[in-house]
Amino acid sequence: MLLDCDEQLFMAYKQKSEKGAENLLATWLEAESNLQEDPKILGTSLSPKLFLVNEETAKNIAFSTARKYWGRVSTEMQMYFDKYGLDAKFVNERLNAFFYTQKGKETFFEQLFAQHTIDLERLIWLVFGKRMQIAMPVNELQTIILYKFQDEYLVHMMYKEHASFWHWLFTKKVYSLLIHRPLEQFTFLYEIMGHFEQSMKENCEHVDNFVNNYKTILDKCITHVDKHNASCLAKKQLRLYQIVVHYRLAEGDNNCVKALITSFEADWRYSMYALTEKEKVLIAYLLFHIAHQEKDNELVIQYGEYLLEDERLNNYAIEIMLEYKELLPNRKPTPPAIIKNYELNFLENLYAILLDHYVRMGRYQEGLVLLKEHVLASNKKIHAALVEGSCSNEQLIAIEAYVQQDIALHVNNSLQHIGLSVEEWxxxxxxxxxxxxxVAQSASLHLLNILKILFVTEHYELFEKLMEIYKKYLLIDDHFEKLRVFISAYV
Incomplete structure (x- = not known):
C-alpha cells in the first residue's frame, strides 16, 4: 500500500530516474502557495501535507503492508525456517495468530512506535521468539519506518527493488520536514537523523567525496533551520548531532569539530535549554579523543579525569550509545584480561589513553592511583596485587595463567588446548x-605503560613478574626498545 505521492514519484523515477522525480516535485512545488521558501539544499522539497497522515491511516498502511509481504511464507522462505526445525504448517499458524488477532496487532505497533522501524528479522523475533538470519527475496519489503510529528505520522517503506529510490524519497521527506515544519515537532530527532544519514549513504555512496558532500548538506540544512526556528530542545539536539557527525567523519581534521563545539557552548550556555550533564559528558568525550589525536597531554588528562570523576562517562554511556550508536565502542568489558584491544570498549580505552598520557607527562603517582582505583585500567589480578600492596607467589602465577587464557581466547576462542594456542600466538x-x-600491539603499549609506572613507583616484585610475562608472550622489539631507553634514562 503506497501513498499517492509515493506512487507518482516512483513512476516518474522508473521512467526518467531521479531527474524525472525531481521534475515532478518542481511542478508540485509551483502549485503550493503556503509553503516556506525552499532553499533547494537537497533538490526540490516535498510538501509535508502530501506524506504526513493521521494515526489511524499510518497504522493501516504499516500493518497492511507488513501482512501483505510478511504474512505468508513462500517456498523459498520456508527453506530458511526448515533449518530451525519449523515446518510450514507451524510457521503459517503462528503468522496467522500474529497478523489476524488483536494481540498481534498491539505487539506490532508497540514495537514500531518504540523502535521507529521494523524489518523481517525483528518481526520473526516477535512472532517466534527467536532471532534468525533470514535472507530476503529480491522484490520483498525490507523495512517499515514510522515517526510522529505532533498529531501526524511519517510512514515510509523501504523495498529491495529500486532501493535507491526509496532511500532517496526518505531523505527528501526528512529534508522537507526540516525545511517546512517547526523543529519542535521532531520528537525523536537523533533517531530520524540517523536514518536520514543512512539513506543518504545508501543512495549516494557511489558519489565522489560523499563524506564532504554530506557534511556540507547537513551544515546548510542546520544553518537554515537555525535561522527559521525559535530556540527549542530539538534545535539544540540538532546542533549536537551536527557536532557528532563532523567528529565521526573528521578524517583527521578536527578544527571544524572544535569550532562547532565552541560556537555551540557559547550559544547554549545561558539558554533556558542550557547543557545537561549528559551533554557536557558527550562533549568532553569528543574533546578527550581529539586531544589524544593531537597529542595534547594536558587536555587529555583534564578531560579524562573529568569523565572518570563521579563515574560521569559510565553513568551516561547507555544514553549516549542509544542516541549515537557508533560513537562509543561498546564491546563488553573484560576485567580479567590484560591482553586485549583496548579500543573496543570505551572505558578500557579511556583508561589506556589516560595512563599513556600520565606516563608521557611523568605523572607516575597519578598513574599508580588510576591503576589502584580502577580494575579496568589493568586487570583483576594486577589490581588486587596493587591494592593489597604485596604479591604472593600464587598471585604471580595467577597473573600468567590469566595471560595464557587471554591468548587462547584470541587464537581459538576456546580455553581447550591452551598450550597449543599460546605456541601459535x-x-x-x-x-x-x-x-x-x-590486540598484541594495543596490549603491548598498555602493558609497557604499566611497567613504567611500577618501575618508577618501586613496585619491583610485580614489575619483574610482568616484565617476565611481557618478554615471554608480548615482546614487540620497537616497543621494548623504548622501555629499555626509558629505564636507562631514569636510572
Missing amino acids: RQHYRQSEAPYYF
Missing part, C-alpha cells in the same frame, strides 16, 4: 596479517 602475533596483531 608466539609464532604469529608480530605479523601484521595475523587476526590478533592489533
Whole structure:
C-alpha cells in the first residue's frame, strides 16, 4: 500500500530516474502557495501535507503492508525456517495468530512506535521468539519506518527493488520536514537523523567525496533551520548531532569539530535549554579523543579525569550509545584480561589513553592511583596485587595463567588446548596479517605503560613478574626498545 505521492514519484523515477522525480516535485512545488521558501539544499522539497497522515491511516498502511509481504511464507522462505526445525504448517499458524488477532496487532505497533522501524528479522523475533538470519527475496519489503510529528505520522517503506529510490524519497521527506515544519515537532530527532544519514549513504555512496558532500548538506540544512526556528530542545539536539557527525567523519581534521563545539557552548550556555550533564559528558568525550589525536597531554588528562570523576562517562554511556550508536565502542568489558584491544570498549580505552598520557607527562603517582582505583585500567589480578600492596607467589602465577587464557581466547576462542594456542600466538602475533596483531600491539603499549609506572613507583616484585610475562608472550622489539631507553634514562 503506497501513498499517492509515493506512487507518482516512483513512476516518474522508473521512467526518467531521479531527474524525472525531481521534475515532478518542481511542478508540485509551483502549485503550493503556503509553503516556506525552499532553499533547494537537497533538490526540490516535498510538501509535508502530501506524506504526513493521521494515526489511524499510518497504522493501516504499516500493518497492511507488513501482512501483505510478511504474512505468508513462500517456498523459498520456508527453506530458511526448515533449518530451525519449523515446518510450514507451524510457521503459517503462528503468522496467522500474529497478523489476524488483536494481540498481534498491539505487539506490532508497540514495537514500531518504540523502535521507529521494523524489518523481517525483528518481526520473526516477535512472532517466534527467536532471532534468525533470514535472507530476503529480491522484490520483498525490507523495512517499515514510522515517526510522529505532533498529531501526524511519517510512514515510509523501504523495498529491495529500486532501493535507491526509496532511500532517496526518505531523505527528501526528512529534508522537507526540516525545511517546512517547526523543529519542535521532531520528537525523536537523533533517531530520524540517523536514518536520514543512512539513506543518504545508501543512495549516494557511489558519489565522489560523499563524506564532504554530506557534511556540507547537513551544515546548510542546520544553518537554515537555525535561522527559521525559535530556540527549542530539538534545535539544540540538532546542533549536537551536527557536532557528532563532523567528529565521526573528521578524517583527521578536527578544527571544524572544535569550532562547532565552541560556537555551540557559547550559544547554549545561558539558554533556558542550557547543557545537561549528559551533554557536557558527550562533549568532553569528543574533546578527550581529539586531544589524544593531537597529542595534547594536558587536555587529555583534564578531560579524562573529568569523565572518570563521579563515574560521569559510565553513568551516561547507555544514553549516549542509544542516541549515537557508533560513537562509543561498546564491546563488553573484560576485567580479567590484560591482553586485549583496548579500543573496543570505551572505558578500557579511556583508561589506556589516560595512563599513556600520565606516563608521557611523568605523572607516575597519578598513574599508580588510576591503576589502584580502577580494575579496568589493568586487570583483576594486577589490581588486587596493587591494592593489597604485596604479591604472593600464587598471585604471580595467577597473573600468567590469566595471560595464557587471554591468548587462547584470541587464537581459538576456546580455553581447550591452551598450550597449543599460546605456541601459535608466539609464532604469529608480530605479523601484521595475523587476526590478533592489533590486540598484541594495543596490549603491548598498555602493558609497557604499566611497567613504567611500577618501575618508577618501586613496585619491583610485580614489575619483574610482568616484565617476565611481557618478554615471554608480548615482546614487540620497537616497543621494548623504548622501555629499555626509558629505564636507562631514569636510572
